[in-house]
Amino acid sequence: MRLARKVAMVTGAAQGIGAAIAGEFAKAGAVVYALDRSPRLEATCTQICEAGGKAFSSRLDITDHQAYSDLVSNIVQTQGRIDILVNNAAIAYYEELLNSSLEHWREIQAVNLEAQYIGCKLVAPHMMKAGWGRIVNIASTQAIATEATVGAYAASKGAIISFTKSLAVELAPFGINANAIAPGCIHTPMSIVNGVDETTTESFQTWYVGKRKIPLARAGRPEEIARVALFLASDDASYVTGHTLVADGGLTITF
Numbered sequence: 062m063r064l065a066r067k068v069a070m071v072t073g074a075a076q077g078i079g080a081a082i083a084g085e086f087a088k089a090g091a092v093v094y095a096l097d098r099s100p101r102l103e104a105t106c107t108q109i110c111e112a113g114g115k116a117f118s119s120r121l122d123i124t125d126h127q128a129y130s131d132l133v134s135n136i137v138q139t140q141g142r143i144d145i146l147v148n149n150a151a152i153a154y155y156e157e158l159l160n161s162s163l164e165h166w167r168e169i170q171a172v173n174l175e176a177q178y179i180g181c182k183l184v185a186p187h188m189m190k191a192g193w194g195r196i197v198n199i200a201s202t203q204a205i206a207t208e209a210t211v212g213a214y215a216a217s218k219g220a221i222i223s224f225t226k227s228l229a230v231e232l233a234p235f236g237i238n239a240n241a242i243a244p245g246c247i248h249t250p251m252s253i254v255n256g257v258d259e260t261t262t263e264s265f266q267t268w269y270v271g272k273r274k275i276p277l278a279r280a281g282r283p284e285e286i287a288r289v290a291l292f293l294a295s296d297d298a299s300y301v302t303g304h305t306l307v308a309d310g311g312l313t314i315t316f
């Protein structure tokens with residue numbers, strides 16, 4: 062029970078990596094507030110509760126800053142504190158530069174980057190008061206090595222890594238550690254692009270698996286990122302801050 066008596070907030074927790082993090086944290090004893098705009102969230106929280114965990118579903122769009130602020134106030138009123146924040150929710154559009162829109166660029170930054178900033182701003186004062194806190198920001202290997210058509214997404218993820226470093230410096234005197242995780246190819250609903258599961262296509266199997274472009278020769282599972290998040294959210298990571306932990310099966314270490 063590495064998170065016993067901790068109160069955690071996880072964004073984008075209805076499915077994929079966020080749902081796995083919420084489940085893992087609840088299993089480790091945390092009271093989890095799961096945030097998402099998707100109606101799937103209730104089922105995810107029910108599943109966590111049925112497995113013996115404590116998870117409350119909070120349906121909201123994290124770009125609605127007033128709703129986000131009201132929720133944080135309610136949690137603090139009910140629980141007295143928030144110890145852990147995982148900024149996980151994100152979106153992606155795949156568009157060539159010349160066919161891309163400023164609207165989509167701004168939407169991506171608003172969800173992936175700005176909402177992380179807002180979340181930190183809302184929660185940090187309560188962690189500072191307690192003298193302990195953990196912030197885990199989900200970035201991506203797209204921030205390190207990238208490809209065509211994902212400029213806005215890659216830019217948002219690169220900014221998350223820089224933002225996390227600055228946060229770590231600023232919040233260290235208050236007992237708050239801030240770290241990022243850069244997942245590689247993880248099998249989640251996000252890996253389904255235009256109806257095609259990118260982790261099962263022939264080209265993925267040939268290049269990433271067959272040629273071991275991913276040295277571990279497979280896509281990752283959401284639980285494998287959740288366990289990294291658990292480490293960073295726990296006392297085990299007491300001397301780790303400002304770090305980006307790459308969890309990609311080795312994808313970014315090879316040519």
Ligand SMILES: NC(=O)c1ccc[n+]([C@@H]2O[C@H](COP(=O)([O-])OP(=O)(O)OC[C@H]3O[C@@H](n4cnc5c(N)ncnc54)[C@H](O)[C@@H]3O)[C@@H](O)[C@H]2O)c1
Nearest residue numbers: 073075077078097098099122123149150151201247249251
């Ligand atoms: N799946 C991968 O291969 C992969 C790789 C690298 C990084 N990541 C990162 O991991 C995180 C989780 O990804 P995933 O694959 O589980 O994605 P996903 O699309 O399966 O889940 C994302 C969740 O975020 C929620 N969400 C999106 N916008 C929201 C908003 N405005 N308000 C509230 N909720 C919102 C969605 O409803 C969804 O439930 C993201 O930050 C993503 O960028 C994923």
